[in-house]
Amino acid sequence: MNPNDLNLTNCDREPIHQPGAIQPHGVFIAALAETMRVTHVSANFLKHCGVPPEKVLGSGLTDLFPAEKRAEYSQQLSSDKAGSLPQYMVTVQLDGPVSPSPRFFDAIAHRSGEYLFLELEPNADHRDHSTPELYRLVQSAIARMREVTSVTALCQLCAEQVRLISGFDRVMAYRFDDDWNGQVIAETKRDNLEPFLGLHYPASDIPRQARELYTRNWLRFIADRDYVPVPVISDSTLPDQQPLDMSFSVLRSVSPIHLEYLRNMGVAATMSVSLIRDGKLWGLIACHHYSPRYVPYDVRTACELLGQVMSLSLAAAEDREKKIYQQNAEKIIEAMMVNVEQTEDIAAALVDRQPDLLALIPSDGTALILNDRIVRLGNTPSEEVLKQLSKWVVQQKFEDPLYATDGLESVFGSALLGNVAAGFLSISLSRSRAHQIFWFRAEKERSVEWAGDPRKSVTKGSGDEVRLSPRGSFSLWKEIVRGRSMPWTEEEVDAVRRLREELVSEMIRRTEIIVASNTDLRLASEEREKALQAERSARTESERVSQMKDDFVATLSHELRTPLNAILGYSQLLKRQSQLPTDVSNGIDVIERNAKAQAQMIEDLLDMSRVISGKLRLDLQDTHLPSIVYSALDTVRLTASAKGVRIEASIDPLNNLRTTGDPHRLQQVIWNLLSNAVKFTPRGGLVQVHLQQINSHVEVSVSDTGQGIDHAFLPYVFDRFRQAESSTSRVHGGLGLGLSIVRSLVELHGGNVRAYSRGENMGSVFTVSLPIRAIHAPELPPNDKDASQEGIATSSGFDLSGLRILEIDDDEDARNLLRQVLVERKCEVKTCSSADEALDVLRTQKFDVIISDIGMPGKDGFEFIRQWRALEAQLKREKTPAVALTAYARGDDRRRALMAGFQAHVAKPVEQEELLTIVASLSNRV
Numbered sequence: 001m002n003p004n005d006l007n008l009t010n011c012d013r014e015p016i017h018q019p020g021a022i023q024p025h026g027v028f029i030a031a032l033a034e035t036m037r038v039t040h041v042s043a044n045f046l047k048h049c050g051v052p053p054e055k056v057l058g059s060g061l062t063d064l065f066p067a068e069k070r071a072e073y074s075q076q077l078s079s080d081k082a083g084s085l086p087q088y089m090v091t092v093q094l095d096g097p098v099s100p101s102p103r104f105f106d107a108i109a110h111r112s113g114e115y116l117f118l119e120l121e122p123n124a125d126h127r128d129h130s131t132p133e134l135y136r137l138v139q140s141a142i143a144r145m146r147e148v149t150s151v152t153a154l155c156q157l158c159a160e161q162v163r164l165i166s167g168f169d170r171v172m173a174y175r176f177d178d179d180w181n182g183q184v185i186a187e188t189k190r191d192n193l194e195p196f197l198g199l200h201y202p203a204s205d206i207p208r209q210a211r212e213l214y215t216r217n218w219l220r221f222i223a224d225r226d227y228v229p230v231p232v233i234s235d236s237t238l239p240d241q242q243p244l245d246m247s248f249s250v251l252r253s254v255s256p257i258h259l260e261y262l263r264n265m266g267v268a269a270t271m272s273v274s275l276i277r278d279g280k281l282w283g284l285i286a287c288h289h290y291s292p293r294y295v296p297y298d299v300r301t302a303c304e305l306l307g308q309v310m311s312l313s314l315a316a317a318e319d320r321e322k323k324i325y326q327q328n329a330e331k332i333i334e335a336m337m338v339n340v341e342q343t344e345d346i347a348a349a350l351v352d353r354q355p356d357l358l359a360l361i362p363s364d365g366t367a368l369i370l371n372d373r374i375v376r377l378g379n380t381p382s383e384e385v386l387k388q389l390s391k392w393v394v395q396q397k398f399e400d401p402l403y404a405t406d407g408l409e410s411v412f413g414s415a416l417l418g419n420v421a422a423g424f425l426s427i428s429l430s431r432s433r434a435h436q437i438f439w440f441r442a443e444k445e446r447s448v449e450w451a452g453d454p455r456k457s458v459t460k461g462s463g464d465e466v467r468l469s470p471r472g473s474f475s476l477w478k479e480i481v482r483g484r485s486m487p488w489t490e491e492e493v494d495a496v497r498r499l500r501e502e503l504v505s506e507m508i509r510r511t512e513i514i515v516a517s518n519t520d521l522r523l524a525s526e527e528r529e530k531a532l533q534a535e536r537s538a539r540t541e542s543e544r545v546s547q548m549k550d551d552f553v554a555t556l557s558h559e560l561r562t563p564l565n566a567i568l569g570y571s572q573l574l575k576r577q578s579q580l581p582t583d584v585s586n587g588i589d590v591i592e593r594n595a596k597a598q599a600q601m602i603e604d605l606l607d608m609s610r611v612i613s614g615k616l617r618l619d620l621q622d623t624h625l626p627s628i629v630y631s632a633l634d635t636v637r638l639t640a641s642a643k644g645v646r647i648e649a650s651i652d653p654l655n656n657l658r659t660t661g662d663p664h665r666l667q668q669v670i671w672n673l674l675s676n677a678v679k680f681t682p683r684g685g686l687v688q689v690h691l692q693q694i695n696s697h698v699e700v701s702v703s704d705t706g707q708g709i710d711h712a713f714l715p716y717v718f719d720r721f722r723q724a725e726s727s728t729s730r731v732h733g734g735l736g737l738g739l740s741i742v743r744s745l746v747e748l749h750g751g752n753v754r755a756y757s758r759g760e761n762m763g764s765v766f767t768v769s770l771p772i773r774a775i776h777a778p779e780l781p782p783n784d785k786d787a788s789q790e791g792i793a794t795s796s797g798f799d800l801s802g803l804r805i806l807e808i809d810d811d812e813d814a815r816n817l818l819r820q821v822l823v824e825r826k827c828e829v830k831t832c833s834s835a836d837e838a839l840d841v842l843r844t845q846k847f848d849v850i851i852s853d854i855g856m857p858g859k860d861g862f863e864f865i866r867q868w869r870a871l872e873a874q875l876k877r878e879k880t881p882a883v884a885l886t887a888y889a890r891g892d893d894r895r896r897a898l899m900a901g902f903q904a905h906v907a908k909p910v911e912q913e914e915l916l917t918i919v920a921s922l923s924n925r926v
Contacts, residue, residue, distance in 0.1 A: 016209060018243040021229035022251035023222065025294055026121040027105070028232055030244060031061040033116040036074075039238055040115075042251075044230045048105075048120070057235045061118065065092055077109055077118065085217075086110045086250050088297060091123055106297045108250055115244065119251050121297050131298070137165050138302045142309050151317045155186035158285060158310045162303050163188050166271065166295055168287040172196060173275075175283040179203060180211065182283070193290075205261070214274045215281045217248050219304040221271045224292035225262040229253040250297070269293040271300065273307035277314045285310075322491055329495035332360050337502050346503070347375040350437075360499060361492040363439040365420065370435055379420045380440055390434055393426055401428040402497050406441070406487040419443040423485025425493070427500040429507060437503075439496070441485035563813075567591060567909070570817060618662040618748055625698055625770075626651050628663055629691050632670035636678055644683035647674075651691045659698065659772055665745045669753075672738045673702040673766050680764075681706035696772050697751075703765040709757035717755050718743040746770070798920035801826035804846070805919070808838045808864065809853040809885070814908075818851065818885075821912055822919075835864035842868060847880055848923045851915075854886035854897065861886065865901040881922035885910065 022028045027048045030040035038056050045053040049064070056064065062074045069092070076090040089109045105120035141161035148154045155173035163171040170193055173186035180203035187197040206214075214220070230253075234241060246252040262270060269289040275282045285307055332355045339349040347368045350357050357366040358378055365378030369390045374383050381389065392412060393403065405411060408424040423441025512528075571591045574580070629651055640647050670689075677687045685705040692699055709717060720740045739755075746753045751770040757763065805827050809815040812833070819829045830847070832838040835856060850868075854861035865882055872879060884897035884905045894905040904918050920926050 016213065016255050018245060019229070019253040019255075020243050021231050021253040022119075022246075022249070023224075023253055024227050024230045025223050026119055026251045028230075028249065028251050029056070029061065029064075029118045029120070030112075030115045030232075031118070033111060033114060036061045036077075036116070039235045040232050040244060042230050042232050048103075048122075053233050057233065058237070061116070069093060073107075077107070077116070086117075086119070086248055088301065092120065108297060110248055112245055112248065117244075117246075117249060119249060121250075123296075134165065134298065134302055137161070138305060141165075141306055145306075145309055145313050148313070149317065149320050151314065151321060152185060154310060154313055154317050155283075156188070158306055159186045160188045161306055162273070162285055162287065165302055165306075166287060166299055168269075168271065168289045168293070169193065170196070170288040172286045172288075173283060174201070174286050176281065180206070182206070185283075210255075210258075211281055213247055214272070214284070215276065215279075218274050218276075218307060219250075219271065219300055220254075221250065221295060221300055222254060222259075222262070223269055223294045225259050225268050225270070226292075250300075266290060271295060271303065273303055274311075275307060275314065276311045277318075282311070282314060322494075325491040326494065329360065329491070329498065333495070333499050333502055336360070336499070337506065340503070340506055346370070346506075347373065351375050351377045357437065357439070360495055361425075361439060361488075362441075362486075363423075363425075364442045365440040367438045367440075368436070369438070371433060378440075379442065380438070381421050386438070389424075389438065390436055393428065393436060394434065398428075401431075401500065402426070402493065404488045404493055407484045409483050422483060423488065425488055425496060427496055429500065429503055435507075437500075441488075443483060444485050618665060620660050620662055623659050623661040623663050623666065624654070625659060625661075625666070625700070626653055626691060628667045629670055629689065629700060632667050632674055633689065635671055636674045639675075640678045640687065643678060643681075645678050645681050645685050645687055647678075647687045647689070649689045651689070652693060654691070654693060654698070659770060661749050661770070666749070669742050669745050669768060670700060670702075672742050673700075673768070676738060676766075677702050677704040677706065677764075680704065693772070694769075697769045698772055699767055699769050701765055701767040703763060705763045708760045708762040709755065709764050710760055711757075714755060714757060718753070742766075742768075798825075798916065798925050800916065800920060800923075800925055803827045803848045803919070803923055803925070804830070806830050806832065806838060806841065806845075806847040806850045808832045808835065808851070808856075808861070810834060810856045811853070814853070818910075818915075821916070825916065835859040835861070835867075838864060839867060839871065842880075843871070843875075846877070849919050850880055850882040851885050851919075852882060852902075854884055854893070861902075862896065862900045869901045883915075883918060883922065885915070 022042050024044055027045055028040070028042040029038060029045075031038045038059055038061055041053045041056045043053055045051060045056055051064070061077065062070045065073045073090060073092060086108050087110065089107045092105050092107045093103070104123040106123050108119045108121065110117055141157070141164075144157055144161075145154060148157055155175075159171045159173050162168075170187070170189040172184045174182045175185050176182050182201040182203075182205070184196045184199050184201075187195060189195070232244065262268075265288075267288045268291045271287040273285040273287075275284060285303070287303075335355050336350060336357075339353040340346055343349045347370060350368060351366075356377060357368075363378070365376065365380035367377070367380045367386050368375040369386065374386055376383070376386075380386065389412065396403075402425075404425040406423045408421055412424075420442050421440040422443035423439075425439040427437050429435035429437070629649070633647065633649060637647060674687065674689070681687055681704045687702065687704045690699075690701045690703075718739050720737060743753050746768055749770055751768060753766065753768045756765045756767070800822070803822075805822055807815060807818055807822070807829055809818070809831075810833055815831050815833070819831055822829045830841060830845070832841060835852075836859060838850075838852070852861045852864060856864075859867075861884060865884075868882075869879070882902045882904075884900075884902040886893065886897070886905070886908060897905045903922055906915055906918060917926075
């Protein structure tokens with residue numbers, strides 16, 4: 001072996017579990033477990049048992065015992081009773097080699113693979129403790145262990161009790177660190193021995209494979225370090241001559257390096273008991289004697305039991321210590337969070353108030369980094385260094401938001417840190433922002449006292465032999481450790497992690513408050529993102545349902561308006577005929593009046609749908625309210641006259657004053673109130689309308705002498721679908737939407753509407769109050785109606801003769817009706833039942849005006865006009881005016897029609913005069 005190849009791990013490869021020899025104070029026998037045939041025996045069998053080992057090999061295991069005991073011993077040693085760990089089985093009697101008197105041995109047996117190992121140790125004639133006394137000592141020690149609360153006290157008590165039971169000169173409790181270096185943390189000894197308490201031992205003193213064996217085997221014992229190993233002889237007839245695995249053998253010979261280690265230390269006999277926590281080697285109970293000492297197996301077993309009880313107690317003791325620390329830390333954190341919750345400035349709460357961050361864990365300084373703000377307390381690096389350190393932590397992208405080291409200079413560099421920040425512990429409060437808290441510990445130059453120089457030496461033997469030898473000196477050797485602080489304990493790290501959880505929770509709570517008051521600020525976490533996603537899904541679903549409702553209402557409107565268009569159209573055509581019988585003329589009036597009522601119900605449904613969805617829009621413009629009131633009066637006078645209801649109007653002309661509003665919607669409000677007043681007023685009753693300015697408002701009141709409103713129903717009169725009469729025998733019809741629409745329209749204008757009634761059959765008064773947005777205008781003549789309507793000719797004054805008109809509608813009744821209306825005005829009409837048919841006609845013929853339905857199967861009116869406009873451009877023709885004639889009557893439908901390429905949009909059922917006027921305007925016949 002080359003000396004350069006030697007290092008401190010060479011002894012890790014020594015096969016200490018297969019020594020092929022035993023210690024000489026006992027006898028070793030191995031037999032096949034199934035047949036009990038002896039296959040191996042120690043060479044000292046003749047010395048202890050009087051029989052040459054050669055005679056034992058191949059014989060039956062029980063043949064070694066006196067004939068009268070064989071059955072009993074055979075039963076005790078049966079393979080089903082022997083486990084994988086050594087255990088006392090029976091005290092056996094053998095004939096001695098010199099004296100004819102019998103000798104007694106403690107038989108210790110265990111299984112190892114296919115073998116049964118039987119080890120015999122002399123049953124001592126003299127013991128320090130009798131069996132009852134040994135039991136009492138163990139029982140007392142266990143009871144006292146249960147009362148101890150700290151790990152150090154537990155180790156000291158166990159060491160004392162093991163020494164009391166075993167009689168060793170020195171007993172120590174030895175604890176491993178994370179690097180497997182050991183430290184003596186408890187000790188009891190003879191008074192004249194130098195103390196080892198507090199000394200450190202390097203990991204190389206107990207090699208890796210020895211530690212692994214200690215983890216599996218609780219106890220190791222060496223009675224005399226100067227023993228001569230006794231070889232184990234095997235049966236030459238065995239096909240497999242591999243060394244036995246003697247890991248759990250109580251007599252197993254130990255490594256020569258370890259024996260040399262004991263000689264160098266001056267120890268003659270030793271025993272060690274493993275301390276195991278959570279399946280890992282935690283430490284040892286190490287026993288030293290400075291002269292050879294044999295300890296009987298039952299005493300060793302008692303010490304092993306104490307080690308096992310202590311191992312079980314370690315977790316409880318450490319947990320108790322940890323719990324006490326955690327409870328104190330929790331109180332500090334709770335007090336700190338009370339301070340945080342009482343102020344908006346988190347940094348001030350953690351630094352300027354008590355307890356502060358330095359009270360949580362022992363440290364020399366702390367710093368908070370909140371974006372560009374830095375707050376320091378105690379001894380810390382400069383702000384510039386703190387900024388660099390903050391940036392360094394972010395760049396490392398640690399998976400754990402907590403980072404701790406007791407040697408910061410080795411990872412960050414020492415030039416900027418001085419001696420104030422050897423220890424560094426940081427927590428990150430946010431992954432997206434520089435929100436961090438740092439704790440610092442100054443460099444702690446300390447000496448570690450080793451039991452001798454913790455380095456093994458390479459020794460050159462005779463010739464070219466090179467071997468690794470253990471340390472030859474155990475005199476005190478001090479190592480000076482620099483550049484490091486006192487390490488952060490697990491409890492300190494847990495306390496800081498707990499503080500982080502509380503601070504993050506508080507920051508999230510504050511963020512939620514900010515988000516609730518200002519939707520522009522959002523700090524999303526995984527939990528909030530889930531909530532936002534659920535909200536988005538719900539909103540999408542709500543919009544989808546709303547769109548489905550709008551589409552349904554539009555479809556319903558289309559399907560109801562289409563037949564009404566034919567009913568109203570033909571009734572108007574029939575009325576133009578002369579010399580109709582009176583009953584026929586009256587019947588046509590009934591048809592027309594009911595069709596218009598049906599159309600108004602449809603319009604109310606559409607308006608209410610717009611109100612509910614928030615899509616009702618106003619076309620605001622300069623408005624003259626008196627003209628609007630007169631127009632509404634004109635529309636109801638015929639109905640009132642037919643019913644025998646008188647209407648009186650008192651209209652303030654509001655000279656030099658106009659307001660801003662939607663004329664169409666305001667007329668709808670007045671008409672609705674007037675219609676209700678006429679409907680609920682009996683024949684011979686009176687309806688009065690008043691328009692006047694009151695301070696900064698204009699009020700329109702409609703009063704009647706009708707059936708009035710019950711006081712109990714008055715608060716609900718403007719609710720949707722609410723009617724004073726709701727039974728199947730009610731006198732008046734309707735959907736109960738009109739007044740609800742009135743309130744919505746008035747409120748959109750910034751006004752209000754109220755109702756008053758003295759009771760049933762005492763009439764009612766509805767008052768609309770609108771704010772004045774004054775616009776001075778030229779004075780109008782008294783009682784003058786809307787000047788904008790003067791001079792507008794009716795369609796009867798237009799000459800439409802000779803106009804070429806293309807009509808497109810998939811509904812035959814609607815198509816024939818419109819054709820007849822246009823033909824009566826001497827127009828030349830070409831009809832088509834589909835968009836494709838119309839496109840074919842347009843390729844070869846020219847028209848003055850196109851009138852197209854929108855809702856057609858296959859290709860609708862929107863697609864038709866888009867294709868025709870594109871084809872028109874290809875044919876280099878002038879743009880043909882087009883009118884969208886449709887039962888889709890929403891504002892969105894009108895805008896969509898105009899954007900698609902139509903010049904006008906007319907809703908069904910069609911007012912023939914309106915349609916003819918639009919045709920005349922588009923063809924320049926006005």
